[in-house]
Amino acid sequence: MSSWGNKDANTSAPKWATTQVNLRPTQANANLLFANTTANAFAVTLADGSIRQGNLTVGLFLVDTQEEQVAEFASSHPPHSGWVLKTTGQGGRAGRVTQEVLVCMQTVVGDGDGQIYPNVSITLVTSGNQTVYSNTSFTNVASFVVTPTLVGNTAATLTYNWQYNNASGTYGWANIPANTTAIHFSGNNTATLYAMPGTTANNTNVFRVVVTAADEGVTATSSNVSISIPA
Numbered sequence: 001m002s003s004w005g006n007k008d009a010n011t012s013a014p015k016w017a018t019t020q021v022n023l024r025p026t027q028a029n030a031n032l033l034f035a036n037t038t039a040n041a042f043a044v045t046l047a048d049g050s051i052r053q054g055n056l057t058v059g060l061f062l063v064d065t066q067e068e069q070v071a072e073f074a075s076s077h078p079p080h081s082g083w084v085l086k087t088t089g090q091g092g093r094a095g096r097v098t099q100e101v102l103v104c105m106q107t108v109v110g111d112g113d114g115q116i117y118p119n120v121s122i123t124l125v126t127s128g129n130q131t132v133y134s135n136t137s138f139t140n141v142a143s144f145v146v147t148p149t150l151v152g153n154t155a156a157t158l159t160y161n162w163q164y165n166n167a168s169g170t171y172g173w174a175n176i177p178a179n180t181t182a183i184h185f186s187g188n189n190t191a192t193l194y195a196m197p198g199t200t201a202n203n204t205n206v207f208r209v210v211v212t213a214a215d216e217g218v219t220a221t222s223s224n225v226s227i228s229i230p231a
């Protein structure tokens with residue numbers, strides 16, 4: 001049997017893992033199994049000895065310790081970092097996921113799993129709805145604050161993008177402009193949005209923020225908060 005490595009790459013994958021999908025343990029077959037997300041690509045031997053190919057997606061992934069922490073908050077997660085064979089049901093078996101650790105590891109080099117096993121998860125809490133009176137000098141301020149909590153890579157760099165809509169949602173979500181004739185904004189791309197109404201035109205508008213860990217490819221969207229601008 002072949003050896004394996006701790007680099008997240010097809011050349012480090014344990015070749016013998018391919019025997020789990022009824023293929024010979026060769027590098028070519030390991031290349032096929034590594035990071036596979038294509039349904040029905042392999043035939044799998046089930047516990048009763050039968051072989052199933054349809055309605056299954058099987059892939060081999062190298063999961064690091066940060067990815068393991070994040071995945072533990074999902075309904076199915078690998079019990080340990082290392083080389084993991086992930087089997088996902090399709091069709092009538094949709095939602096059934098098994099994750100078998102073939103090789104346990106603590107140290108992983110590189111990260112090629114992306115959204116399948118993300119390095120970070122983001123939870124957002126907003127400060128709540130705000131009431132503010134308008135004035136034509138745009139000096140009364142309502143502030144909306146979002147507090148992110150990260151699991152996994154807690155040092156991930158975050159970007160913020162505030163958006164707005166009307167209360168009924170008929171505007172559609174749009175990025176907040178710096179200023180309009182009725183209301184001024186600042187902090188559009190920070191954790192705190194400041195809204196300064198000059199009229200009551202934006203009364204009951206709702207806001208949300210999209211927070212992205214750009215280097216991880218992970219995005220979270222906050223719950224809606226509203227602004228009340230009394231007449």
